[in-house]
Amino acid sequence: MTTATRIDGKRVAADIKQELAVRVRALRGQGSRPGLGTILVGEDPGSHAYVAGKHRDCSDVGIASIRVELPATASQAEVEDAVRRLNDDPACTGFIVQLPLPAHIDTHRVLQLIDPDKDADGLHPTNLGKLVLGMPGPLPCTPRGIIELLRQHDVPITGQRFCVIGCGLTVGRPLGLMLTRPTEHATVTLCHEATVDVAAHTRASDVVVAAAGVAHLVKPDWVRPGATVLSVGITRTIEGILGDVHPEVDTVAGKVSGATGGVGPMTRAMLLTNIVEIAERGLDQQPGSGLAAPSLELA
Numbered sequence: 160m161t162t163a164t165r166i167d168g169k170r171v172a173a174d175i176k177q178e179l180a181v182r183v184r185a186l187r188g189q190g191s192r193p194g195l196g197t198i199l200v201g202e203d204p205g206s207h208a209y210v211a212g213k214h215r216d217c218s219d220v221g222i223a224s225i226r227v228e229l230p231a232t233a234s235q236a237e238v239e240d241a242v243r244r245l246n247d248d249p250a251c252t253g254f255i256v257q258l259p260l261p262a263h264i265d266t267h268r269v270l271q272l273i274d275p276d277k278d279a280d281g282l283h284p285t286n287l288g289k290l291v292l293g294m295p296g297p298l299p300c301t302p303r304g305i306i307e308l309l310r311q312h313d314v315p316i317t318g319q320r321f322c323v324i325g326c327g328l329t330v331g332r333p334l335g336l337m338l339t340r341p342t343e344h345a346t347v348t349l350c351h352e353a354t355v356d357v358a359a360h361t362r363a364s365d366v367v368v369a370a371a372g373v374a375h376l377v378k379p380d381w382v383r384p385g386a387t388v389l390s391v392g393i394t395r396t397i398e399g400i401l402g403d404v405h406p407e408v409d410t411v412a413g414k415v416s417g418a419t420g421g422v423g424p425m426t427r428a429m430l431l432t433n434i435v436e437i438a439e440r441g442l443d444q445q446p447g448s449g450l451a452a453p454s455l456e457l458a
């Protein structure tokens with residue numbers, strides 16, 4: 160019985176954080192302290208855990224934290240006011256609205272209100288449009304983390320067949336866009352709940368990214384021997400956290416990331432990276448920095 164090599168997001172994220180701490184020290188030396196804002200609405204335990212982790216990371220690397228918490232009963236107007244306040248707060252370099260929002264809140268209206276220059280998640284329509292056009296801008300954290308994780312584990316991307324299961328806003332949809340950029344040039348199949356025979360698509364793929372939020376969806380017989388399999392979606396149960404990938408996939412796959420310690424820590428590391436990049440751009444654009452505006456990336 161073969162056992163797949165573990166893809167270690169915790170280690171790669173720790174290395175990225177060390178490098179970011181150096182860049183933050185340099186920014187602070189130039190009088191600029193980056194600050195991450197978060198808006199969290201409601202009491203979802205998972206969202207609270209993720210936001211707490213994001214602020215722990217900030218303190219590890221020297222980024223300031225601005226936390227906004229609203230009750231699950233907050234109105235659309237109250238959530239929108241919180242966004243406007245962070246847009247106007249000079250201590251806030253960039254911020255995120257933790258998703259999902261309660262069902263009565265119109266998520267798209269909230270995301271559209273974020274100042275695109277402070278959009279640390281890369282989910283504002285302007286920044287998603289830039290991604291489609293190949294223009295520079297902040298990239299959604301989980302897809303950016305997935306691509307970095309694959310690179311750091313020597314998993315080839317260009318020309319490879321990817322099957323991404325789930326086409327949500329934070330993972331599947333932007334990941335498909337990023338993997339098909341000229342810099343990656345992968346061949347991507349995006350599967351969703353209406354896809355017929357998802358297993359046929361995964362079996363034909365070199366890399367499977369499971370982001371459906373269905374516990375143990377990807378079974379060993381769904382995987383081509385030696386393929387790379389990333390577990391992104393998680394389900395919280397009383398027995399603990401279950402990933403979208405069945406543990407026995409380890410007996411077939413070449414490389415596997417687990418339900419924890421894989422893509423999650425990379426999502427957080429990429430959020431910090433986006434904040435540091437926004438802060439560095441802010442300094443570069445100050446009069447007298449001598450740096451030109453970035454040009455359009457040609458497809």
Ligand SMILES: Nc1nc2c(c(=O)[nH]1)N[C@@H](CN(C=O)c1ccc(C(=O)N[C@@H](CCC(=O)O)C(=O)O)cc1)CN2
Nearest residue numbers: 208209255256257258300329418419420421423424426
């Ligand atoms: N505004 C956003 N909301 C959400 C995003 C996002 O990118 N932006 N993604 C997900 C959740 N997410 C980020 O917020 C996230 C998921 C997982 C982790 C993480 O560190 N996971 C740990 C396990 C933590 C635990 O015990 O639950 C791990 O994998 O080891 C961080 C962030 C939805 N919302």
